[in-house]
Amino acid sequence: MTEQPAPRAEGAAEAPGLSRAQRRLRSERRILEAARELFARQGFERTTIRAVAAAAGVDPALVMQHFGSKQGLFTQAVRVAVPESPAAQARDQEQVVDALLGSLGLKLDGLPASSLAMMRSMLTHPEAAAHAREVLEAQISGLAEATAGPEARARAALLMSITVGVAVCHQLLALDSLRGTPQDRLAALLRPALRALLDEDPG
Amino acid sequence: MTEQPAPRAEGAAEAPGLSRAQRRLRSERRILEAARELFARQGFERTTIRAVAAAAGVDPALVMQHFGSKQGLFTQAVRVAVPESPAAQARDQEQVVDALLGSLGLKLDGLPASSLAMMRSMLTHPEAAAHAREVLEAQISGLAEATAGPEARARAALLMSITVGVAVCHQLLALDSLRGTPQDRLAALLRPALRALLDEDPG
DNA sequence: CAGTTCGCTCAACGAGTGTAGAGCAATCTT
DNA sequence: AAGATTGCTCTACACTCGTTGAGCGAACTG
Numbered sequence: 001m002t003e004q005p006a007p008r009a010e011g012a013a014e015a016p017g018l019s020r021a022q023r024r025l026r027s028e029r030r031i032l033e034a035a036r037e038l039f040a041r042q043g044f045e046r047t048t049i050r051a052v053a054a055a056a057g058v059d060p061a062l063v064m065q066h067f068g069s070k071q072g073l074f075t076q077a078v079r080v081a082v083p084e085s086p087a088a089q090a091r092d093q094e095q096v097v098d099a100l101l102g103s104l105g106l107k108l109d110g111l112p113a114s115s116l117a118m119m120r121s122m123l124t125h126p127e128a129a130a131h132a133r134e135v136l137e138a139q140i141s142g143l144a145e146a147t148a149g150p151e152a153r154a155r156a157a158l159l160m161s162i163t164v165g166v167a168v169c170h171q172l173l174a175l176d177s178l179r180g181t182p183q184d185r186l187a188a189l190l191r192p193a194l195r196a197l198l199d200e201d202p203g
Numbered sequence: 204m205t206e207q208p209a210p211r212a213e214g215a216a217e218a219p220g221l222s223r224a225q226r227r228l229r230s231e232r233r234i235l236e237a238a239r240e241l242f243a244r245q246g247f248e249r250t251t252i253r254a255v256a257a258a259a260g261v262d263p264a265l266v267m268q269h270f271g272s273k274q275g276l277f278t279q280a281v282r283v284a285v286p287e288s289p290a291a292q293a294r295d296q297e298q299v300v301d302a303l304l305g306s307l308g309l310k311l312d313g314l315p316a317s318s319l320a321m322m323r324s325m326l327t328h329p330e331a332a333a334h335a336r337e338v339l340e341a342q343i344s345g346l347a348e349a350t351a352g353p354e355a356r357a358r359a360a361l362l363m364s365i366t367v368g369v370a371v372c373h374q375l376l377a378l379d380s381l382r383g384t385p386q387d388r389l390a391a392l393l394r395p396a397l398r399a400l401l402d403e404d405p406g
Numbered sequence: 407c408a409g410t411t412c413g414c415t416c417a418a419c420g421a422g423t424g425t426a427g428a429g430c431a432a433t434c435t436t
Numbered sequence: 437a438a439g440a441t442t443g444c445t446c447t448a449c450a451c452t453c454g455t456t457g458a459g460c461g462a463a464c465t466g
Contacts, residue, residue, distance in 0.1 A: 020433055024443060045248035045326035049424065059445045064425060098329060123375050124246035124327050139382045151392065156258060157380035158369065158392055165368015166361065172326050177343045177360035189354065189361055192399035197392065223463050227413060252454065267455060364431050 010067050028066050030056040032133045037078040039117035044074055044125040055165050056163065071127065078131060080114045095192045103113055104163055104170075112170055119164075136160050148199045231269050238400075241318035247277055247328040266331050274330065279321065282335060283317045290301040293349055300397045304390045307366055307373075307401040314374055323375055339363050352403045 018026065034055035038047040049070055053060040057137040090096040111119075122132035143156035166186075172177045178186065215346040221229065237258035241250040252273055256263040270276040307314075314322075326334035331375035369389075373381045381389065 020441090020443065023433095027443080043248075045246075046327060048422085050422090058237075061425080061427095061437080062444060065444080070424065083292040088355070120326050123323050123325075123371070129376060133378060136376070136378060137380060137396055140378075151384070151388065153380050154384040154388060154392055157372070157378060157384070158389065158396070161368040161372040161378075161381065162396070163368070164363050164372055165366070167365040168326070168371060169339070169360070169364040169367055173332060173339070175336060175339060175343075175360060177340060177356050178364065181246060181354070181360070185354065185357060186361065189400065192402070193361070193365070193396040196395035196399040199395070223411090223413065225462095230413080255450090263454085264416080264456080268414080273454065334412060359447080 002054070008058040019122055025054070027058060027062065031058060031066060032075070033113075035073050036113035036117050039074060039077055040113045041122070042126060046068075049073070051128070052122055074117075074125075076123075078118045080112070093195065093198045096143070096146055096198060097191055100159060100163055100194055101190065104160065104167055104187075116171060120169065128192055129138070136164070145184055149197055155197050159194060162190075162194070162197075206308075230259070230261060231267065234261060234266055234269060235280055235317075238276050238322045239316040239320050242277060242280055243316045243323055245323070247273075247324040248267065252276070275323075277328075277330070278319075280333070281317050281321045283315065296350070296398065299346070299349055300394055300400060303362060303366055304393065304399055307370055307390075308372070319374060322370065328395070339367070343348060350401055358400050362397060365393075 031052060035047070035052045038052055038055060049063050050060045052073070053063050056063075065075060067076055082141055090099055110116075118135075120134060121128035123129070140153065140156045140160050141161055144152040147155060149155070166178075169175045170186075227242065234255060238250070238255045241255055241367050252266050253263045255276070257368060258304045259266075270279055293302055293372060313319075321331055321335060321338075324331035327330070343359045344361050346362055347355040349360060351357070369381075373389075
């Protein structure tokens with residue numbers, strides 16, 4: 001019927017058996033989770049603190065209290081264990097290719113929300129761009145070290161660019177032509193291209 | 204010295220010999236040019252009409268009068284002759300590869316501001332995303348038709364994804380590892396990878 | 407040269423944003 | 437059980453944004 005006017009959910013009545021610290025932690029997690037999802041879907045600028053708070057079932061001011069500012073919330077939401085270079089412990093080129101395809105989110109069920117949030121905002125939000133550059137350059141370094149050979153860094157940069165491109169088109173733009181193809185087929189088609197960038201040939 | 208308090212540049216004193224229609228057109232062009240540059244640099248949401256107007260040396264209200272709304276301005280700024288599929292009149296695979304590398308902005312001196320504006324905003328602005336999908340799918344169709352072979356559409360989609368990825372990383376993120384490599388070298392390194400996606404091999 | 411047109415600016419509104427401070431009520435302490 | 441602590445909400449401020457309508461003055465028309 002008529003919607004209950006939110007019975008003054010004092011943040012207390014629900015979840016009866018939790019301590020104050022536990023409830024605080026639970027709120028923080030809920031906010032972070034909601035923030036990641038919204039940042040991943042709409043990017044930094046279109047995501048409002050009010051929307052995050054509403055999605056988390058919480059007052060906007062609480063978000064400020066926990067994370068200091070919208071930027072602080074974004075930083076926390078995006079900062080997760082920085083994925084080590086996809087080729088950290090790869091022994092041969094085939095393992096490098098496997099690692100790259102894995103980091104694409106083609107295998108498994110997509111990339112984590114935090115990664116999507118960073119990617120979604122990296123073209124419009126300066127801090128996200130800086131973070132993206134940092135992460136990508138680090139991965140390129142690892143990749144270049146693993147591949148060696150002439151122009152290793154340029155090759156590695158192109159490999160990461162390809163990864164970014166496929167991730168962007170598939171996960172963020174959701175191109176039908178990509179979504180309509182099974183992920184293992186995409187990986188299979190992509191594999192020779194990645195191999196071609198790893199091979200040393202007389203250019 | 205102290206800056207002149209803008210001597211009431213009535214839009215008339217300057218450019219003495221132009222007719223009203225000519226001045227109107229000149230204003231429109233200036234606004235569009237400023238808009239393209241700002242949209243390309245900061246994306247849709249961070250670009251304000253006030254900033255565009257200031258960059259064009261014009262009152263914000265004039266922008267509204269010319270383009271109706273911020274969205275209208277963006278649409279006009281981004282709508283340019285849709286680039287025909289990079290492989291429209293390609294005869295063999297090598298010409299397809301050339302066309303792809305060309306549409307990357309690696310050759311010449313980068314992509315036009317209108318393309319950069321669309322790319323910059325395509326992850327955060329729904330209209331830009333729709334436009335990007337439309338353009339990319341069209342190019343994929345043309346590419347798939349030119350390449351034929353098994354799974355042609357998936358291959359074409361991956362080719363466009365690679366193009367997008369390199370363009371994003373090079374033109375928008377400005378990754379040092381890419382900017383530090385001559386563009387012809389990047390093209391040369393990329394070529395075998397693109398070829399690998401065009402070749403039909405038993406997968 | 408008088409009257410009209412119109413490109414343009416000025417000033418302002420209303421909505422939405424990030425953010426800060428006061429206060430409540432449930433939990434923790436003694 | 438009384439007091440101190442604190443997670444949380446309410447209210448509101450200051451600001452910026454897109455957008456609008458009135459009006460000015462130069463360019464056009466006769």
